[in-house]
Amino acid sequence: MSKKLINILYVEDDENLSMVVSDFLEMQGYHIHLCVDGEEALKVFDTEHFDLCLLDIMLPKMDGYTLAEHIRNINEHIPIFFLSAKSQEEDRIKGFMKGGDDYLTKPFSTEELSLRIQAVLRRVLANQTKKKKASLPKNVKLGELRFNTQNMSISDGNKEVRLTRKENELLKLLLISKNVILKRDEALLEVWGEISHFNSRSMDVYITKLRKILKMDPNVSITNYHGTGFKIEILKD
Incomplete structure (x- = not known):
């Protein structure tokens, strides 16, 4: 995978449905990484990184319940959604008991599926970033900037610029992701609360504003990785 987007493992043997959803x-x-049976999905999950799983239950070779158990043994925290025609209460209960986070x-x-995915990812990312943000000191050195x-606020010792809340949150996310690319989708969910074309364009505007502010030190910049995300670069720190 060349683009570091939110990576979803989708397991569905109905070709028409899988095409529509994907x-x-x-x-x-x-x-979306699509698999058509449980055994294939488990092999893929064991070798690649995923942020969320969408599982049918009535799958060839290995059913969705069994697949979910194996996935949970590998990763305790990844969100798992069951998407199934099995609509009885006992089926839904079994899905949650096997480690599911949602059942449609x-x-x-x-x-609705997209909104549910965003809601779960928002909670997961919030828990992850809350811990990372807590490790940021009150005053952070960015080259010659503070x-x-x-x-x-950002200061170069002579001039101080006040940031908006979104600018402040974006810069903190960039700093806790300092050595890796901050994914666009993660930033959107964390700061804007949802992924949408409008919010994506809005984020680009805020990134542009941050770039202008950070020009107070020419050694500090924000690099755009097209279709992927952003990374803060500090030549002298």
């Missing part, structure tokens, strides 16, 4: 989610900005019965709305995370 196309819709890819239009929302997700990267077929037929389902792709729009970033006050609490007062939401």
Whole structure:
């Protein structure tokens, strides 16, 4: 996978349904890895990184319940959604007992699925970033600049610029992801609360504003990785 987007493992043997769901989610900005049976999905999951799993239950070779158990043994925290025609209460209960975080019965709305995915990812990312943000000191050195995370300001010793809340949150995310690319989708979920074309364009505007502010030190910059995300670069730190 060349683009570091939210990576979803989707396991479905219905070709028509899988095409509709995959196309819709890819239009929302997700990267979808489609598997048609449980055994193939487990092999793929064991070798690649995924942020979320969408599992049918009645699958060839290995059913979704068994697959979910294996996935949980490998990764305790990854969100698992069951998408199934099995609509009885005992089926849904079994899904949650096998480690599922959500359960949608077929037929389902792709729009509802997208919103549920965003809600779960928002909680997961919030828990991850909360711990990382807590490790950021009040005053962060950025080359010759000083970033006050609490007062939401950047200073070069002579001039101080106040940041908006979104600028402040974006800069903190860039700093806790300092050595890796900050994924666009993660930033959107964390700062804007949802992934959408409008919010994506809005984020680009805020990144541009941050770049202008950081020009107070020419050694500090934000690099855009097209279609992937952003990384803060500090030549002298």
